[in-house]
Amino acid sequence: xxxxxxxxxxxxxxxxxxxxxxxxxxxxxxxxxxxxxxxxxxxxxxxxxxxxxxxxxxxxxxxxxxxxxxxxxxxxxxxxxxxxxxxxxxxxxxxxxxxxxxxxxxxxxxxxxxxxxxxxxxxxxxxxxxxxxxxxxxxxxxxxxxxxxxxxxxxxxxxxxxxxxxxxxxxxxxxxxxxxxxxxxxxxxxxxxxxxxxxxxxxxxxxxxxxxxxxxxxxxxxxxxxxxxxxxxxxxxxxxxxxxxxxxxxxxxxxxxxxxxxxxxxxxxxxxxxxxxxxxxxxxxxxxxxxxxxxxxxxxxxxxxxxxxxxxxxxxxxxxxxxxxxxxxxxxxxxxxxxxxxxxxxxxxxxxxxxxxxxxxxxxxxxxxxxxxxxxxxxxxxxxxxxxxxxxxxxxxxxxxxxxxxx
Numbered sequence: 001x002x003x004x005x006x007x008x009x010x011x012x013x014x015x016x017x018x019x020x021x022x023x024x025x026x027x028x029x030x031x032x033x034x035x036x037x038x039x040x041x042x043x044x045x046x047x048x049x050x051x052x053x054x055x056x057x058x059x060x061x062x063x064x065x066x067x068x069x070x071x072x073x074x075x076x077x078x079x080x081x082x083x084x085x086x087x088x089x090x091x092x093x094x095x096x097x098x099x100x101x102x103x104x105x106x107x108x109x110x111x112x113x114x115x116x117x118x119x120x121x122x123x124x125x126x127x128x129x130x131x132x133x134x135x136x137x138x139x140x141x142x143x144x145x146x147x148x149x150x151x152x153x154x155x156x157x158x159x160x161x162x163x164x165x166x167x168x169x170x171x172x173x174x175x176x177x178x179x180x181x182x183x184x185x186x187x188x189x190x191x192x193x194x195x196x197x198x199x200x201x202x203x204x205x206x207x208x209x210x211x212x213x214x215x216x217x218x219x220x221x222x223x224x225x226x227x228x229x230x231x232x233x234x235x236x237x238x239x240x241x242x243x244x245x246x247x248x249x250x251x252x253x254x255x256x257x258x259x260x261x262x263x264x265x266x267x268x269x270x271x272x273x274x275x276x277x278x279x280x281x282x283x284x285x286x287x288x289x290x291x292x293x294x295x296x297x298x299x300x301x302x303x304x305x306x307x308x309x310x311x312x313x314x315x316x317x318x319x320x321x322x323x324x325x326x327x328x329x330x331x332x333x334x335x336x337x338x339x340x341x342x343x344x345x346x347x348x349x350x351x352x353x354x355x356x357x358x359x360x361x362x363x364x365x366x367x368x369x370x371x372x373x374x375x376x377x378x379x380x381x382x383x384x385x386x387x388x389x390x391x392x393x394x395x396x397x398x399x400x401x402x403x404x405x406x407x
Contacts, residue, residue, distance in 0.1 A: 054078035267335045
């Protein structure tokens with residue numbers, strides 16, 4: 001059977017219309033004619049009959065097997081347009097129209113944080129990502145996503161895997177580039193006994209790893225792994241959230257600064273370790289709220305160690321269970337909110353009711369962002385513009401910053 005691909009789905013599969021409804025075709029692009037056998041709602045062993053002009057040769061040697069990327073077979077222009085359309089469609093589904101600025105995409109080899117998998121083999125160890133829709137691990141020595149400094153640590157990850165993985169188990173190795181040396185957080189391994197701790201210390205010393213944590217416990221620390229947020233140096237807790245690329249973080253921060261403008265009192269909600277709060281404190285008094293107490297402590301240490309910042313008041317608080325209420329949102333000039341993928345529906349309702357003049361909405365999920373944006377627009381806010389940001393190059397993910405003001 002030959003089908004024509006109509007559009008791309010949210011997971012990057014081409015979607016065609018078959019006799020019994022939608023047919024999903026992995027690796028296909030809109031406009032392509034693809035042959036194969038329909039099995040359920042998928043086209044098995046698809047063969048491209050008529051390729052799209054947007055089809056290119058994937059630059060990575062691991063692309064056919066690895067699930068770390070989904071769109072390397074499409075041109076950069078196509079991916080940029082498609083990700084922008086994903087944001088636009090999410091807003092349109094909520095009846096919202098807004099100016100979408102040109103997407104800002106991080107370059108290849110720029111990921112400074114990645115969660116890799118490690119597994120022992122007969123020959124040693126394998127480090128990489130899982131295959132698409134599979135638990136099979138794919139070795140990725142030529143990965144084009146990770147920063148070269150992280151790629152240079154593959155031998156260290158192999159040694160850690162050989163020392164700490166069980167015979168049939170698999171480690172999750174969260175590796176982060178930092179000032180002072182790499183930060184490695186490991187889960188899924190053997191119990192951390194004295195012998196393993198000694199082995200890890202030797203490996204960390206040999207490869208200049210600043211901090212190595214095991215199941216949340218710091219096993220080795222030769223130096224503090226710092227990140228610069230504005231003028232402040234912050235050492236987040238092991239495995240803590242960090243924007244995936246320096247370029248992406250800079251794009252998000254620039255947009256947030258533009259929205260906040262000359263505000264003198266700002267609330268930063270879901271603030272993490274201070275990605276936005278600390279740079280904003282160069283001009284404004286900031287009240288920062290985050291569910292992770294260790295992240296809040298890291299933010300506070302960074303603020304105390306920096307010079308020239310205005311007051312930052314930080315609070316560890318679960319904003320899903322206890323969103324800030326109206327009285328806590330009064331006398332503010334602006335709010336910055338950067339929730340997880342689930343969004344922040346309850347908190348957004350409180351913000352809308354309080355009538356905060358300006359809001360910078362940062363999101364990694366266009367669908368929940370649009371849902372929450374509708375709460376604001378229904379309450380009289382105007383969505384001025386949206387800045388899409390692509391930190392996860394060749395993936396289906398897209399992030400954004402949006403500017404709202406009280407009309």
